[in-house]
Amino acid sequence: MKARKALLVLLASAFLLNLNAQEGGNQAQIVSKQGESSASDSPKGSFFIIPFYGFTMFQDLRLTSHTNNYKLWEGESTSQFSMDEIDDYNNDFDTRYMNSMTGLTIGYQVLDGLGIGLHAGVNHFKFETWISDENSQILKEDYPALTLGLSVDYQKKLNDRLTAMAILSYNYCITSSVVAETNSGESVVSSKVAAMYGEINLALGYRLGRFMPYGGAGFSSQIVHSVVKEQIPTTDGNGNPFNNLTDFNTSFRGEAIYGFAGVNYQINKKAAIYLHGSLPNPGRVIAGLRLII
Numbered sequence: 001m002k003a004r005k006a007l008l009v010l011l012a013s014a015f016l017l018n019l020n021a022q023e024g025g026n027q028a029q030i031v032s033k034q035g036e037s038s039a040s041d042s043p044k045g046s047f048f049i050i051p052f053y054g055f056t057m058f059q060d061l062r063l064t065s066h067t068n069n070y071k072l073w074e075g076e077s078t079s080q081f082s083m084d085e086i087d088d089y090n091n092d093f094d095t096r097y098m099n100s101m102t103g104l105t106i107g108y109q110v111l112d113g114l115g116i117g118l119h120a121g122v123n124h125f126k127f128e129t130w131i132s133d134e135n136s137q138i139l140k141e142d143y144p145a146l147t148l149g150l151s152v153d154y155q156k157k158l159n160d161r162l163t164a165m166a167i168l169s170y171n172y173c174i175t176s177s178v179v180a181e182t183n184s185g186e187s188v189v190s191s192k193v194a195a196m197y198g199e200i201n202l203a204l205g206y207r208l209g210r211f212m213p214y215g216g217a218g219f220s221s222q223i224v225h226s227v228v229k230e231q232i233p234t235t236d237g238n239g240n241p242f243n244n245l246t247d248f249n250t251s252f253r254g255e256a257i258y259g260f261a262g263v264n265y266q267i268n269k270k271a272a273i274y275l276h277g278s279l280p281n282p283g284r285v286i287a288g289l290r291l292i293i
Contacts (some may be wrong), residue, residue, distance in 0.1 A: 004059050050105040050119075052288030059281050061095040061254045069247040073236035094131040095252075099123050103147070117151045145193070147173045160207075165214070168203040189245075190229045197222035201260070212264040218278070224256040256281050264290075 032269025066081035081089075110116055123145055149171035154166045173195045203216025228248045236242040262276035267293075276286040 034082040042281075044109050046109050047293050048107045048109075048290055049293055050107070050117075050226070050288050050290045051103075052105065053100070053102050053288060054284065054286035055098070055100045057096065057098045057283040058254065058256075059094065059096040059244075060096075060256070061252050063089050063095075063250065064253050065249075065251045067249040069249065071098065071247075073234070073242045073244070075232070092132065093135045094187075095129045096131065097128070101147070113155045113157075115153050119147075119149045119151070121147050121148065145173060145175045147171060163205045165201075165203045165216070167199075168201045169201075170196070172196045173200075174221065188228060191226065192228075193226045195222065195224040203260070205264075205290075210266040213261070214267075215259070215261040217257065217259050219257050220255065222252075224252045224254075226250050248274060258282060260284075262286075 056107040063081075063086050066086065068079045070077045070079075101121050101123035103119055105117045105119040107115055107117035149169060151167055151169040153165065153167045155166075158164055173193070175191070175193045197220060199218060199220040201216060201218040203214050204214050205214035226249070228250075230246045230248070232244045232246075234242055234244050258278045258281060259280035260272055261277065264272055266272050272290045273293075274288055274290065276284070276288075278284040
């Protein structure tokens, strides 16, 4: 039974990383409006695109609900984790993941200082749950997970060099149905995950010639829902072959306050590159290229 729980936890939470990695598209906007006649200074009415890559590690995910739906030859039934069982998992075990994501942001400068962006991407991940000194369960999977998001950034120039910035973002992620191999000892016939998160980032940037270093703090609130179906071959009461099916429905919530820093380098009037990192949770590194079109 623990193996089944572990598998559910793995699949449900793994896509939290996908959500965090999307932040790469938003961070590219944190350096806009910073230099004269540059790719970082998108004029009102202009469009921009940002291809980006990000790697993220997220820890301290917490289980909020877990339901098992059984379809056995004897009949159908349902069971739920009690609050004590949920608390036991959260107190006794850790949950973490690593993720890499490739994505693209398309943005539009609505007003001077106010921009919006839409981003999409796919990711790959490695996830661990039921982690203790004696135990851990690992799910390593490579399959396309579609992520879509919307961000709004506002920037206020304080003087010739210093600028205050704020970014709000909302993201939604959903996977296709996949077959996963795990060490649970049972056959996973399908799994599907839907997840969303909202985030706010506040920062200050300081212009030094072609460079724009910046730093700030962020808060992220994330929700993930997963459905995993397992199949166990058996026989019915008459000895005929039968497959018992179990659907695991689970939800996780993750909240984190973190610090971040980065730097933007202006290549020319139409192009800029940036590097961004955050600590302690999530631990993240993101690189991107911003182009005015």
